[in-house]
Amino acid sequence: MTSAIFDSHKYAKRLIDAGxxxxxxxxxxxAMLEVMTQVAASSATVNMQDSKIDRLGTKIDRLDSKIDRxxxxxxxxxxxxxxxxxRWIIGFGVTILGVISALRLLN
Structure with missing residues (x-):
């Protein structure tokens, strides 16, 4: 791929023509071909990492939705x-009041 972008033979010829x-x-x-190859490889790695980051972002968004639900x-x-x-506290309170009232009436 890099050789299609950078023609080292053509570059060397231009240098020779320039003296x-x-x-x-x-x-x-x-040396220039090596640098260009490394840059291309680095760019591919960065693109791959960007893709992984995007997928992680999508997963995080899904987890965020699950957490919200x-x-x-x-x-x-x-x-x-x-x-x-x-309801239980009110029911218990009414029952206690009823029991207390019943006990007062019995005394």
Whole structure:
């Protein structure tokens, strides 16, 4: 892929045409090809990491939605428990008052 982007032979020829000795032009062209290859590989790695980060972001969003649903369900359960507890406390209080009133009437 990189060789299609960077033609080291053409680059060396341009250096030679500009007055650079052939051996130096070849060495410089090879070094430039190595750099270009490393840059291309680094770019591919960065793109791959970006893709992984995007997938992780999607997973995090899904987990966030699941957590929100679970929190809402738990809040509803807590509210139901509060209402049930309130009914029991009121019922128990009324029963105690009834028992106390009955005991007073008996005395």
């Amino acid at each position: 650079v000795p052939p051996q130096a032009a070849d060495v410089q062209a090879e 679970s929190v809402a369900e738990l809040k509803a359960i807590i509210e139901q428990a509060k209402a049930e507890l309130t």
